[in-house]
Amino acid sequence: MIKYDNVSLTCPVNGKILDGLNFEIDEGEFFVLIGPSGSGKTTTLKLINRLIEQTDGDIFFQDEKLNNFDIRELRLETGYVLQQIALFPNLTVEENIALIPEMKKMDKTFIEQKTRALLEKVGLEPEQYLKRLPKDLSGGEKQRIGILRAIISNPKVLLMDEPFSALDPISRTQLQDLIKQLHKEYNMTTVFVTHDMNEALKLADRICIMKNGKIVQLDTPQEIKNNPANDFVKEFFSMKEV
Template sequence: MITFEHVSKTYPDGTTAVRSINLNIQQGEFFVIIGPSGSGKTTVLKMINRLIPLTDGSVYINQKNINDYDIHELRWQIGYVLQQIALFPHMTIEENIAIVPELKKWPRKKTKHRVEELLKMVGLNPEDYLHRKPAELSGGQQQRIGVIRALAANPNIVLMDEPFSALDPITREKLQDDIKQIQKSIQKTTVFVTHDMQEALKLADRICLMKDGEIVQVGTPEEIVNQPANQFVRDFVGDQAPTLKGHVHLDELLQPIQHNTYIKQYPTINNQVATIENILEHLKTNDQVIIEKNGELLGIINRQAIIDHLAKQLQNGGNIYE
């Protein structure tokens, strides 16, 4: 749906931010671009909606070169969410969300209905919030408004540039859950930039890892973790793993589970010895567990897999704990 062919970007000062990249983002996909600061993520994103002109190569949306679109037509079919909360402070929440529908000259009633529907979708009661000003909302609520404003006029594509990085960890996790849920239900093609591997692993259908303006690897979260293309990918995933919030860092869990033996003393959460109950307590339904041994990643399993495993052990008459 979005195709990059040999795309390069050199800024006027001579900085080459993106070097001859090729990409194919599928319809309905949640595509996450990750990489260190300065690796070219924002540049890639902004080239999609022509906020930054290309130096070389071509970008296509639905097989049509982006330069052949009317610029307004192009921008209106692409929702855009920024890291800094960018609501207009003097406009009400309703007016903020309604901007693009109004530009598109939607009938008033349709717009009103849409605004209310979107507020409900992110758990904000329209009656309470429609007439408030942005300053009367918390940071997390404002960013929710930023997200639904980008969705308001039913864009085909949503671009998000580190939309949650200014938020506290709890709000951030809640918004990640929301956005994943929303994207699942509306199936918008989403290109999401982050430098946080936990966020990428949680949200992505596919992850594109960038370094120095080049693509190092594109793959599903499982592929990135289990089949890292090189040491850079391994380090990038590995560095992040111990600090994953809502995930646990488990030393030697896999081995004891495979051997169907005593596991009570082996796993650690934040370097503390944990019991299997502790681990399950820490995991929400969709969480994944990064399994690492002596600094090497062995794989990812989810809560269900642990429970299945325990259930099988019980069925086999094995005593899991002692």
Template sequence: MTNAIEFIHVKKEYQEQDVIEDLNLSIRKGELFVLVGESGSGKTTTLKMINRLEKLTDGEIFVNGKDSQAVSDRKLRKDIGYVLQQIALFPTMTVAQNISVIPEMKKMPKSEIKKLTYELLSKVGLKPEDYWKRMPNELSGGEQQRIGILRAVIAQPSIILMDEPFSALDPLSRKQLQDLVLNIHEKFDTTIVFVTHDMNEALKLGDRIAIMSKGKVLQVATPEQIAQNPANDFVRDFFKASLVKNIYDVYIGRVGMVQGYITEKPNQKSMLVDSQETMRAVFKILSKYEYVAVQEGKEILGYLSRQQVISYLSEHEKD
């Protein structure tokens, strides 16, 4: 498989201190590749060196087979989309105008831009007739992030860089946007490099994951390989700590899959909850009810007991 991005003996220094040490890394064309690690691990610096927002100190980076240092910033970034945690939508432009900025720069026909904008807004659950003329200050954080993603993908770049894009959002919005990234990746076969500090997010999204610490890549593998065969103690502990830290933000639908739903409707009263609701919210409900009825769309998937949820929490907190 052809590599979309390749780091060869890349080094990055800040004030004579190594931030990235001798990085050798290949990201395959059409891959959803996740860089995960704690704050200061070097993952964002690695991402930014791809489009030269950070300049490397030594080594080589090849993007789509070309030396990234041998072309202008403009030419390099022309085929690279970029999504940040804090989406910088143009405040004086409407939603449609924000989305059309990059394709207009690429001289895409206006009729095609309009058609694509309409289709993409519809795909992410934002009715074009309602959102077309809205201003950024009229959008929620999750809606702004959707527009930022659409702006990055509408011109169909070969590579999209995403730097902790969902870390400031609530769990439900984060889950919806993670699903959106997976859908975009499947539809356009775009190479996506995604940075996160959340191992659960990395495991959900990544075709492969690179775990970083102190400027070094400790392991590159599929989610299954990392879960089953961590390369060292740091990787194993980071994996487990992430699961424990985020256990109350796990979705109740996942608990059902792990523990198995009670198939028959219980005699006691139950509270109806969405399958995308978090454990944190459901645990509060179960202080008053013995069961919750888990719903997805209009369908009730099954019932979960208070004891099942407590057992699930206890099992994972021991990890």
């Protein structure tokens, strides 16, 4: 579904940030990028919604070159969840969630019903939460709303950049379970960045381990666990977080 064909990014100041990436992400796959700070995970992710453009190589999205897409369309088709969710502070929970579906001209009644159903699904009572402002939500609640906002309009791809790393361990576990369940239900192609190997092992269909803008190993959790490519990969298992 998404194909990186010899993709590199060279920056005049920092040199090679990404170096010859070749891989494919399958339709419906939960694909996890992991690696130390500065290894190029966020950059690799942001190429997909063209917040960053590569300097060499091509990325294909459903067999079409990404460069041929209209940027606005592309952004509407790629849900994006970040470590610190940026909800619009002056809009209620309901208005925040409805923003993208409204831009996509989805039916208002449908949006309302789906918002309620999704809130219930993530354990937030609609009557209590619909009219709240973001400032009256906890960190974990904000992340939940951020996830709902990203998935309500059925984007073709869900991009998540360390979405749970700012949360306490209990909320983190709950949201990992939630995203796993949502993925099972909607089967949405997901690209997920993390520092945490336990998180990667729990969620991923395949894990892509990066170092210095290159892929060190790309395989299923089981295979990476059983046959780590080198000492660098092995080290990830001896650390809880890198």
